[in-house]
Amino acid sequence: MCVMRSFLLVILLLSDFEHSFGSEDVTHHSAHKLRNHKSSRRHRATNDGELRFEPEPYSKKLELNNSGKIHCKVAGGVSPTVQWYSNEEDPLPDGVTSSNGTLMVAEAERRHSGQYTCKAVDGDKSITAKINLDVVVTPRVVSPEPGQQLHVTVGQTAVLNCIATGEPPPTTHWDRNLAILTKQQDGVDVEDGVNATTAKMVLMNNGTLVVRNVSSLDADRYGCTAGSAAGLDRHELELIVHQEGELPAAESSGVAGKAVVVSISVAGAYMVLVLALMVYCRRRRLRRRQRGEKMELEMTEGREKLVEEGEEDKQKANGAALQNGRLLAHDKDSGADNSEVSGVSRASKKSGQFEHLSVPRTLLTEQITLGRGEFGEVLLAKIDMTAVNKLRKKDDGETEPKIRPVLVKALTTKDEVQLAEFRRQLDIFSRVRHENIVRLIGLCNEADPHYMLLEHTDWGELKKFLIATRTAEENEEYIARVGPAHAPPPAARAAPALLPQHRALLAAHLAAAASRLAAARLTHRDIAARNCVITSKLQLKLSFPALTRGPDSHEYYKLHEQVIPLRWLPPEAVLESDYSTKSDVYMFAVTVWEIYTKAELPFAKLNDNSVLERLKSDTLEWTVPSSMPDALGALLKRCWHKSPAERPQFTEIFEEISAMLQDITSDTTSQKSQEKTEQ
Incomplete structure (x- = not known):
């Protein structure tokens, strides 16, 4: 009996403590605990503030035939219930369910596209949030085919087709050796352009690239990229230029009729050979079974399976594993065998x-x-x-x-x-x-x-380089504005001030790197100035030191047992661990902001908890530095959009920043020419 009284006393004390000093999560947990233990009737669930979404659900795109989830999280109130509806309050279609505030699509179909409403009800109070669900098909480049070659003769016109499928219909563009072709470049124009009739290369409205009067200098690798809100796809075509008389007339004209005949013949012969080998192997195995050579058959089939799976044979020598003719260090020590690192x-x-x-x-x-x-x-x-x-x-x-x-x-x-x-x-x-x-x-x-x-690189981390470009006055102003706690360490050496074209160049380098990752369907997940390096030739390179402990530890935050770059991440990555190319777009914009602010800490006046709360309530607002061009500032604001679907693709970002860089460089060159003329 004494034990029970002591136990109840501890429960009451803990409950009072949580109500007095606990955070919002503790209070919410206490309310649930009191509802579950009805025997403690002296405690009543208290209202946890106004009913609200944290965060508000946002529109999403799902790949056709894939599954997906959309979360609707509610805070506040006493005991809110959350339910999803189609349109306003229609029942959900087959294949779509709602459970604990999560809208789940088992296998996305086109009929699942449309508007959905999340409704939270708490007593006589209710709130709603509407989102759009789009079922899309990832873009796929049909032409050119992977590894395709186009043979033309000097002086002819080469026609490079870029045909893609997908929903929504993707936009396409061409690049030459990974450098995007735009009408701003010399010798390149679009179909409706002023110089379309005389330009060396013409970008047609249907995605075709026309190269007139081909020369040996035009031989290169050309890439066709198709992109939409559903993703990206890219295929390369190699343009091979031959001198006069090196190709038969049919092949040099681009029809490639003979090449098609030869390809079909080779494919047919290959299929016949494969069928013959299959019949031969089957008969050989049958004979072995008939002769009772079961052991030899198993060894043969085992070797064939290893070859098919790309595995290398392993043998045991003196109780240790041999691979590539050498002893593995992990197997020498029996203790190392139990570690997960050794297993990997x-x-x-x-x-x-x-x-x-x-x-x-x-x-x-x-x-x-x-x-x-x-x-x-x-x-x-x-x-x-x-x-x-x-x-x-x-x-x-x-x-x-x-x-x-x-x-x-x-x-x-x-x-x-x-x-x-x-x-x-x-x-x-x-x-x-x-x-x-x-x-x-x-x-x-x-x-x-x-x-x-x-x-x-020889110049090392981009962040330290940007800090070194600050003047003494700028550094003092920054410390006075954000406080000495965020004062950067003194630079080892001062660097010359960055001109407008230098900053735009660094932004273009970063856009090129991120665009290349996106084209390969890869995400970085920690794009920041601290994770970039720079050369003495002012060339930016994207890296991945991710120093979570050390000089950059204040730029990381521990949330749900994971260390994340809180101030650089968009809401969906912080709150739902949803990383994608669009979250990289958000982080890219923050890094460009760092370039123009000379490595300021984003939201330096706020502590980490305040940044997190503003992310949850969607009240975190970015401001564009005064030194940034208006066009670039508008682009960054699009990159910081709350909804990932509204953020631009990296191909579009790279094109816009390249055009800005060209304009800034042209203005600087003309200004210098004018100054020389006046002198």
Whole structure:
């Protein structure tokens, strides 16, 4: 009996404590607890403020035949109920359900498109929010086909077709060697343009690119990109230019009739060969079964299965695993076998996906710890690229060492989510090659911890460079405005002030990098000045140090056991962990804002909790710096739109910023010419 009295006393004390000092979440939890335990009749559920959405649901696009969810979260009131309806208050269509405020679509069909209403009711009070659900089809480029080649003769006209399907109908554009073709470029015009009849290249309204009077200089890789709110798709075509007389008349005219006949013949012969091999293998297996050679058959089928799955044979030698003729370090120590890191190590080696990136860690010198990232320590080191090239049999005859700085990300975590993120970043930097994205130098995976080696630059982090471009007066004004707590460390050396064309150039470099990631259907998820580097030639490169502990730790926030860049993320990423290309668009805009504010901390006057609350209530407002051109400011505001569907695609962003850069450069050049003339 004494124990029961003590237990009830503790319950009452805790309840009083939560009502007195608890946050909104604690109060809400207490209300639920009191409703569930009706025996404590002395406590009554209290009103938790005005009924409201946190956040308000927003329109969404779902891929045809895919599933999806739209959350409707309600705060305030006493005991609100939340229900979804079609249109105003119509029942939901088949295949669409509502549970605990979440609208769920099992398999999206075109008939599911339309308006939906979320209604929250608490007693005699109710609130509603309307959203639009669109069922879309991801764009798919039909022509050109992947790896297609077009052969033309010098002097002829080349016609490059860009045909795509999707819902809504996608827009298309052409690029040459990843540089987007626009009418602002010399020798390029659109079908209805003033110079369409004389331009070297004409962009037709139907997506076709016409190249007149082809020369050997026009031989290159041309990319057709189709984009809509449903996504992106891109195929490349290689234009091959031959001299007069090198091609038969039919092939040089672009009809390629003979090539089609040859392709069909080869395909037919290949199919016949495959069928013959299938019949031969089936008969061979039948004979073996008849002879009772069961063991030999199983061994043969096992080897064939390994070949089909792309696996390498494994043998056991002295109780340790052998792969590629060498002993795996993880299997020498029986204790390492139980670690998840070692398991991923063996899995990565088994798949062979990153085996070609292996670099011995003995090549790393002058290692300096910068801080701690999401996987473990982040270091800055140096490596001899001549030795790396020789290791990969890319010996270019150079014997002199080429010492280059590298960023080293150590993998010491055992968390499965972080292990998957480590592999995701490896995949990003190994798949994408672009002049504005750092290269993946290699992977030190012969022992734990694994090291990811990323390219670094001579001028280092973009954020530190931007801070170094501040004048003493600007730095003092910033500290006076936001307080000494956010004062940046003194710059190691002062940098010259950035001119308008320099800032626009950095923004264009970042847009090019992000557009390349989007074209490969990849997301960065942490675009910021701290995660970019810059060269002495003023070339920006997108990287991924992500120093969650160290000099940049105040720029990260721990929410739901995850460390996130709160001030850089859009609402859907913070509140629902919904990352996409459109969340990268939002973060891109914040980084451009950093470039023009010389690395100010976004919303520096607000603490993290205030930023989070304003994100929830949709009251976080961005202001455009006065030094930013009006056109760029308008573009950033579109990138910061609450609804991801309303944000522009990266292809559109890159085109607009490239045009702005060209205008700024032209104005600067004409101004300098005028000044020289006056002198």
